Amino acid sequence: MSYEWQAPKEGEVRSPCPALNAMANHGYLPRDGKGITPKQLFEALQKTFNEDTLLAMFQVAGCFTLYGKWFAGKISLEDLHKHGNLEHDVSLCHVDSALGENWVVKKDLVDQLIANAIDGKIKSESLINTFRARYLDSKKNNPDFTFGRFQVQLASGEYSLFLNIIGANTNKEVDTRIAEMFFHEERLADEWTRPDSSVSLPTILGTNNEISKIMNEEIKKLTS
Numbered sequence: 001m002s003y004e005w006q007a008p009k010e011g012e013v014r015s016p017c018p019a020l021n022a023m024a025n026h027g028y029l030p031r032d033g034k035g036i037t038p039k040q041l042f043e044a045l046q047k048t049f050n051e052d053t054l055l056a057m058f059q060v061a062g063c064f065t066l067y068g069k070w071f072a073g074k075i076s077l078e079d080l081h082k083h084g085n086l087e088h089d090v091s092l093c094h095v096d097s098a099l100g101e102n103w104v105v106k107k108d109l110v111d112q113l114i115a116n117a118i119d120g121k122i123k124s125e126s127l128i129n130t131f132r133a134r135y136l137d138s139k140k141n142n143p144d145f146t147f148g149r150f151q152v153q154l155a156s157g158e159y160s161l162f163l164n165i166i167g168a169n170t171n172k173e174v175d176t177r178i179a180e181m182f183f184h185e186e187r188l189a190d191e192w193t194r195p196d197s198s199v200s201l202p203t204i205l206g207t208n209n210e211i212s213k214i215m216n217e218e219i220k221k222l223t224s
Ligand code: HEM
Pocket: 015, 016, 017, 018, 019, 020, 041, 049, 059, 060, 063, 080, 086, 087, 088, 089, 090, 091, 092, 093, 094, 158, 159, 161, 162, 165, 166
């Protein structure tokens, strides 16, 4: 079994999530992005990102429930394009669904994120600073703009996963080259290492909580 990175081929599908896409691009998930079973998703999250049992179960159960896929027994990365379940406005590297294809990575948005690096690293503050710019842009340009408390929780959860998993062995900071490859090519850089110790649900929720508080404060300032 090879876990070499390969760009998706014609007919293969990808999601708005850089981590799921990276798992498919490396072959931890089916490379075509289709017909993913709960077991395949659970095992891939553990093998690729060293999520502990509870965290991986939480994510698998959450997504199969939200998208109503238990009966079918499979989910496709394309199913995750649907706006309003997990997919939301103000993504870091994707346009809002009202403005285009929400699963296509936008290079200019990746560049904006990377430009917010601090001392060559993407840190929590880099994500918040990017969020601020993305929020203002969406509010101005998206006629269907929606970003309430639930979306704050989703976005801060994604930032928490990124910092705690991709930055697991580097103090919750991610080297810009590794971050650029993750968001732009949806690729795990050779110099990136899988978390040395397993990543738990309380860890993710703890950082999620810290970041969501800051995001709510930011939104208050931006809308007052
Ligand atoms: C079953 C597991 C997962 C599911 C179902 C899932 C689903 C999603 C979805 C639907 C989005 C799009 C949200 C939006 O509109 O911006 C997203 C974004 C994101 N996800 Fe995941 N995800 C999973 C696991 C992970 C993991 C393990 C990581 C980190 C290692 C991660 C990191 C991210 C990041 C950083 C974003 C934001 C992308 C952006 O703003 O452009 N996700 N995820």
